[in-house]
Amino acid sequence: MLDRTAHNVAIGAGVVGSDLPIRLTGVDYRAGTVSILCGIDLEISAGLPTVLLGPNGSGKTTLLKLVMGLIAPTAGTITYNGRERPTPGSRAFVFQKPMMLRRSVAANVAYALKAAGRRPDRLEIARLLAEVGLAGMEDRPARKLSGGEQQRLALARALAREPEVLFLDEPTASLDPASTKAVEDIVARVARSGVKIVMTTHDLGQARRLASEVVFLAKGRLIERAPAEAFFTQPATDEARRFVAGELVL
Numbered sequence: 634m635l636d637r638t639a640h641n642v643a644i645g646a647g648v649v650g651s652d653l654p655i656r657l658t659g660v661d662y663r664a665g666t667v668s669i670l671c672g673i674d675l676e677i678s679a680g681l682p683t684v685l686l687g688p689n690g691s692g693k694t695t696l697l698k699l700v701m702g703l704i705a706p707t708a709g710t711i712t713y714n715g716r717e718r719p720t721p722g723s724r725a726f727v728f729q730k731p732m733m734l735r736r737s738v739a740a741n742v743a744y745a746l747k748a749a750g751r752r753p754d755r756l757e758i759a760r761l762l763a764e765v766g767l768a769g770m771e772d773r774p775a776r777k778l779s780g781g782e783q784q785r786l787a788l789a790r791a792l793a794r795e796p797e798v799l800f801l802d803e804p805t806a807s808l809d810p811a812s813t814k815a816v817e818d819i820v821a822r823v824a825r826s827g828v829k830i831v832m833t834t835h836d837l838g839q840a841r842r843l844a845s846e847v848v849f850l851a852k853g854r855l856i857e858r859a860p861a862e863a864f865f866t867q868p869a870t871d872e873a874r875r876f877v878a879g880e881l882v883l
């Protein structure tokens with residue numbers, strides 16, 4: 634795997650060539666008359682994973698799409714290392730239900746490599762597949778893979794971009810415990826290699842396993858942002874306390 638750790642340490646946050654930190658100031662998102670996110674102030678810095686946590690409908694996916702630059706805020710600003718636009722090719726996304734090309738596993742990875750301006754080299758395809766535990770599956774039809782395998786292929790395609798930031802929206806929501814663990818292990822390894830992970834989940838266990846920092850949302854508002862350890866042991870707000878205790882926050 635590409636090791637970005639040394640690179641990131643060397644350049645630090647806020648230097649030319651990096652999209653980090655991503656800074657949201659007074660961000661609202663409305664759809665028609667419906668307020669989906671309100672008054673979000675947040676900074677996402679280089680380092681270990683940031684997990685957006687909150688109950689269903691709290692605005693996690695919407696916030697992730699805003700941070701990814703896929704939708705624009707209806708008020709407020711988002712900057713990437715001080716710039717209004719992120720650097721093309723610096724980010725990769727994995728969605729809850731990945732779309733596979735109706736082709737082989739290898740062709741799916743080759744497509745991602747070409748899209749990233751890289752050579753679709755057989756050895757590199759094999760390396761990326763091994764990275765996600767799909768070694769030797771090059772010739773399988775991608776759409777015939779199981780849900781967990783497709784999710785891992787989606788991760789391989791994302792890694793083919795050699796992203797600085799990898800965004801994941803509920804990457805294990807429909808997977809069984811074994812596939813969930815496989816995906817979490819890959820995410821943890823990618824994070825250790827220096828790629829910034831920004832992911833959503835409503836799964837407290839997953840947040841405990843992966844998060845370095847937790848951003849907790851409820852009803853479209855950012856309720857709490859804290860180091861994971863502090864969030865889980867001493868939540869500062871009543872909403873977070875109830876969520877950590879397993880009570881639904883609505």
Ligand SMILES: Nc1ncnc2c1ncn2[C@@H]1O[C@H](COP(=O)(O)OP(=O)(O)OP(=O)(O)O)[C@@H](O)[C@H]1O
Nearest residue numbers: 664667669687688689690691692693694695696835
């Ligand atoms: N384009 C839209 N138009 C109207 N309402 C929307 C739109 N997009 C999202 N919403 C609503 O905004 C709220 C937040 O949605 P979002 O998908 O961001 O939540 P979430 O925290 O990701 O939920 P889940 O855990 O179920 O994935 C929901 O009530 C949703 O129905």
Ligand SMILES: [Mg+2]
Nearest residue numbers: 693694695803
């Ligand atoms: Mg969602």
